[in-house]
Amino acid sequence: MDSSTDKIKSSSITSGDTVSFWIDTTSIISYNKPDQDVNTEVLIIGGGIAGLTTAYKLLQAGKKVVLVEDGFIGSGETGRTTAHLTCALDDRYYFLEETFGADATKLVAESHKAAIDEIEQIITTLNIDCSFKRVNGYLFLDPTDKEENLDKEFQATQKAGIATSILQGTPAVANGENQRCLVFNDQAQFHILHYLKGLAEAVIALGGIIYTEANAREITKKGAKVNGFTFSADQIVVATNSPINDTLTMHTKQHAYRTYVIGGKIPKGQLPYSLWWDTGNQESKWVSQPYHYVRLEEYDEHYDILISGGEDHKTGQEDEENISQMERYERLEAWTRNYFPMLEDDLTYRWSGQVMEPVDSLGFMGKNPGDDNIYIITGDSGNGMTHATIGAMIISDSINGSKNKWEDLYSPSRITLKTTGDFIKEAGNMASQYLDWIKGSDLKNTADLPAGEGGIISSGLKKIAVYRDYNNTLKAFSAVCPHLGCIVQWNSNEKSFDCPCHGSRFDTEGTVINGPSQDDLPKIHIK
Template sequence: MDSDNTLKNSSITSGENVSFWIDSAPIISGNKPNQDIHTDVLIIGGGIAGLTTAYKLLRAGKKAVIVEDGFIGSGETGRTTAHLTCSLDDRYYFLENTFGKEAAKLAAESHAAAIDEIEKIVTDLNIDCSFKRVNGYLFLHPTDKEENLEKEFQATQRAGLQTTLLKGIPALANCEDQSCVAFSNQAQFHILQYLKGLADAVVSLGGIIYTEAHAEEITKKGAKVNGFTFSADHIVVATNTPINDIVTMHTKQHAYRTYVIAGKIPKGMLPYSLWWDTGDQKSKWVSQPYHYVRLESFDDSYDLLISGGEDHKTGQADEEGIPESARYDRLEAWTRNYFPMLENDITYRWSGQVMEPVDSLGFMGKNPGDENIYIITGDSGNGMTHTTIGAMIICDSIMGVKNKWQDLYDPSRITLKTTGDFIKEAGNMASQYLDWISGPDLQNTADLPAGEGAIISSGLKKIAVYRDYDNSLKTFSAVCPHLGCIVQWNNDEKSFDCPCHGSRFDTQGTVMNGPAETDLSKIHIK
């Protein structure tokens, strides 16, 4: 695979801010499409989901082609914090109540197996990606109750996980008297170095990787990619959120924006570990945002402390009156409270998009109603393991093998016990269409500073405007081409974000995140 550090544009990453992973690894590019292609399996999306699926299928003897509209890892994979864990976003006692004890056990088993699978790939391919086994510690958010931690510990035990209930949270300041559940045998790695190893393996096994290759018009026969016809016997849509599905999957999961800071601490001051709190039980959001922290080696003198949280629904930061930029400040204050050794300067700030399924488990397998189209989505905050599980399920399915986790993660499933959350999320989604009748962000484009965007009204039209640093004005329809919501300006990542289903567009109106397949349509205004 080609590696080139000179390329800097929106193909590198889906937002203005650059993550530590992207900053510390070479850009991974393939060729651009230049002809029609037929293959056994067409994989759309060049993140961890797509590359792992391709690698496993090639090993099983199938031909595979990957198409990625940016560069490898330029989507949400490059904006993760790369925790590898069986401690899931939603509690195991919730999984037991929703799916039953056997299913909770299967969920635990599948995530543990995904960590093992990643470790095996790292070993087999000799990938230098700082993979290490670490302990993880789950502790109470101030809004949560002690009895819930005990309940979670008991549920993890029933699920067959190696956990211990500790008095005191290892390495956290002033937490000697606070309880936590310790998860042993978790892991961490440098995600883009891992992807580089996977991409090289895919090519050496005869796979083809196309980058800057935009797929649209996805059907059971294949897709149009940069105008060329790519046909295949099986199609895998591994794009964080499906772009081949207009409605079905988008009522089952919802897009959230999550924030990350990373700063230096002197080497050796903290053990390499994962830490998570149990989430804000009083949050207005169904997902109950939580904080998550880990270390990564930075240089000979420092480690990097990577801390995330302060989530909100995509395009809806204003619902809480906390702008995107202020979320980093809140995250920093929270982090310094527990990790006072954090140096003064924050080295990195970035945000990512997380798809939250209403019943907490990912959707991996055949797309509802399709026999040969597969999806990997709904990864919640466990994207690295969920996507690896998805690759294992889909590889088995294409090879004609029934995977033991297939039914648990079936995208067609309906979970009646989460109907209340489903209704709440559907109501939130429906209310976003009121933006059609709400007032504009700005009355006059002359008032728009360079480097900023806004939504203005012109008669019945809603227009997205952005003023470039050369003072030129870019103008598009503010109507998301997916299902007609009005996009909102994200001043932190310099993007227009859809508050209904999470599609995102850059300052040129180009689609960066699905489910929208096409760009915002250009509009000429006086």
């Protein structure tokens, strides 16, 4: 392992300006950069939970595997999760049953339970110290939701074969005595980056090769260009949260959302290790109705850390609700303190992450549409840890020549006609973002731009993304996303330029940090 941290870009450590609890409590997991052409059986692009789990399973089956990661291990969205391991999905089971039918919904439940078991087995086999615990999960109603929907979800989960029950109060929640909830037994939690560290070490021990700070471009059925070197492979797995080898197909089926997280200390013993979720805002303008999700994690001998998330919006579109990123953290904190008043005054962490929401609620894991040897894992929704693990199980089976029983359910080529209404609504939202070409800019004059801030300015027919660094140097790029031509928006929380159409993100150097774009924002010289 190459542990050198000289001249490491912050965007290589994590895909944003904020730092998650997981990244803050784990040393950088880095390996060598590419220095030659490579030929292998399987090339895996992406060093998060999806890529590493796939690599581990294929190496166990005797395949030759090379994994490349643009930043460091876990520096993408895996390192910005809240790491719930659950079969309680962020879309209701009664919705899945109406959409896919009872038999398919049973398979959904089975696959997520199997993913938790798979993670537990890997942890046990490799003896990974990552605070894995089996815990209960509690789903309670958002004030905008109806009591009958909790009972409806109970019936649907029972039918799907999940161990659930109804309680008349929600455990450990302030004033929760009369807050009915649905209990999901035998769920789990862990420290995601400690898990990835153990997985990465196992990949190397099994003869796999990992490259970090290894940027893959020009992905074809023959392989990819990685830092200018030719990486050839028989099979290619793109495990990058959002596919970077696809122009449009997958991006009409899923949409990028930003979600916000806070973490604060509470004295040890005040709360049981558990998972809590509300059912989401039924009156939200977003197709993916934002919900809150909470869990506890070990911090030190005196404190645990309470990790709470929510307040989602479509990437690059927080202005649609006139709620700034800081206001979203404030709302999340107020919501959290209402239910968990033992949270200490000063928050230790604030971060955000990017979630790909499929229109029909299920992830896309398998062969990329139109390709025989390129596989993708995407559409994690709010269940990235289990979705990614399911994807690794499906793809490793497929590459090893066996048919996985969940393969058709999660096929990236599927078309779900019963979600046409949501599809049209999301497509309309995406199309409306091109109006940014004719809208006024958010910034009138670069002289108004303080250090550490960015914005979009108009120059004739051009849209220019500008950022003033802390040395007072002005940097400028084309504001046109190289993917499909939307105008990027400034994200003041993560110090990035985010595309409101398909979720591509770029750092303050114009360098792409989230796909689907494969290209950086072109630099512009301005006076």
